[in-house]
Amino acid sequence: MALSLLHCPGIWCLTLLLSVLWTAAPLYAGKENHNGVHVQSGQSIQAAIDAAAPGQTILVEAGTYNEQLTIETDDISLVGLGAVLVPPSTPIHNTCSGLAGPDTEAGICVTGQNVELAPFVTEHEKVLSVGRPVKHVLVTGFEVRGFSGINVAVVGAQATKVVGNQLKDGGQYGCLTVGSTDTHVDGNTVVASDLKFIAICADDTPGVQVVNNYVNGYVIGLCVQTSGAVYRHNELANLCIGAFVDPNISGADVSGNHISNANPACTTIAEVGISGVIIDGAVDTTVRHNLIEGLTAGGQPNKTAVGVVIIDEPTTDPVAVASGNIVSENVLRNNDLDIYVQTIGTGNVIENNECSSPSELCG
Template sequence: MTPRTSRRAAILLTVSTALIGLINPVSAYPKGKTIHVTEGNSIQNAIASAKGGDKIVVEKGTYHEQLTISSDGISLVGHDATIVPPDSPVTNACSGLAGDNKQAGICVAGSGILFNTTFDGEHHKVISVGDYVKDVSVEGFSVQGFTGINIAVVGAKDASIRHNTMSDGAQYGALTVGSKDSHINHNTVNAAGGPLNPFHFIGICMDDTSTVTITYNDISGYFIGLCVQTSGAIIHDNSVHDCCIGAFVDPGIDGAKLHDNVITNTPPECGFGWGIRVQGATKTSLKGNNISGIVGTPANPGVGISVADDVGDPTSTGDIASGNTAEQNTLKNNDIDIELTSTGKGNVFKNNDCTVSTPANICPNN
């Protein structure tokens, strides 16, 4: 190959690669058909018959089903459709994910998924995925009352969960785990009776292997509104209210971004409260959040933003919180607006609108 043709080949390869990056995942599938499901018929049967690029439209009604989507490029759209548990549970890839005998309402799952064997009280971790299910979207459903998770995304890539209402999922409203580039946007996640009566654990949790985007969701009535277990997670413009903990950034998580969220009102039954808790995480960016009404008791006061190390009990990891930044946040009517107890270096607080802090020199309005 001459130098000129070699250069030409290199240019063509560069252009081709750039064009591939511009392709919308949906357009990667042939124009599919639309499958309609009406009340009294099986959504799962429609999913089983669908191919990449197909849209399944589920009409108004109540459907006693557990759904599994494991084929690429499927769009599942609800038109005032409600999913509730069937009389007899269905075993699928999400069964037991959130504990023994715990089931999921909608399960988006790849194949060849290997889970860890130890259950830590939250969910089983994904060790590896054989084949990711790609480009699945779920929108427009009301999913209610599943014992484990209302909507679960496991071993998926570019999954989109949007414009759904998830109510009274006992362990999780929504969970994405072992997945890549998940998007959970514009959903309502709530629990009747609040976080403790009965116990509702986590509204939305992300435990993925690459960036996850959680935006414009309304979350209420859970013990933890947002559980952040993905490094580089992008979490913005969510409303979290009436939860014991608004957002919890787990030990060892690096570079999560929580921007422009509104977190308000700790229920009295919690007996404590955190708006955002960064525990043993690093390089977290907290910016432009509005946090108010985080209250507890004299012994356990509520804290708007808390940065702490993960130390002090037998299950602690020993991870030190370092390099975290909280800036341009507005904190009002909390017992304590900002609390820093970490021994780590580089935790920075600047240009926050707050009054009460520990130590006392963090807030400009002290």
């Protein structure tokens, strides 16, 4: 199903659009923007990026561009005006090649210099060190479609903004930010026509914000691998897991999101199941003011869809124990089970939630 920023409901849509316009408005100054460079259909976006000086804006006109893009220059604003980015016939090797696994590529790779990556084990490569971060890059207004690994990747960067894009059918990730600081992923539409792995993941240092995004069609909507990360006001539908907070992550904020209507295929995937928010051995997480509804396994035997889950993670060494987490003032309705807690941890607070099951954890 084709989706756009215009196909979203009510106040959320208005807030999202205003956020995108407020962030991007200074870039559309036309002749008054003396630093603007225009790329026409048939021209090379990468050539314009390579020639750009820090502080320049690159305006990419409508058209389909068969390119992979690498941004390594500070203060570059890459603005799509109806531009669609699809994989080239021959992949281009850059920092993001193999980031999501062997032989995977990224559509747009925002990368620092001399980034050292650990060998791939699972999910994505980890950043060991960054020689020099790339700073203050903006990517907005693009449709990025069908790259084998990641549609937009941010690696070893500082204060990158990925705002108001349509990211479709990323093979492993819609957007991944790793080894970066102060990344903002705001107002994007991240969708898949069939079930893909993760829509948006942040494996960063503190300062990351993932807000106002629309996500549909992934196993995991929001992957929380950054302590202190903020995930707010996202619209998440047709997923297996709305938000997954990883073991030993501290102080993440998952608030004000709407999670609804699980993908029917999720019940066929072993060890995944259906959940709104999973706190898996994380500590001091805040889960507040979310609406989580319509999560059901369809009555299949031995399968239960759950709104909020708090559990320990026994596979880590030592065991990651869920402690000090707050689940408060959420609305959970029409789920198989609203809240499930199974932890030896202390200080977890479950209070003032509007829900029905189990009754001792509701109200």
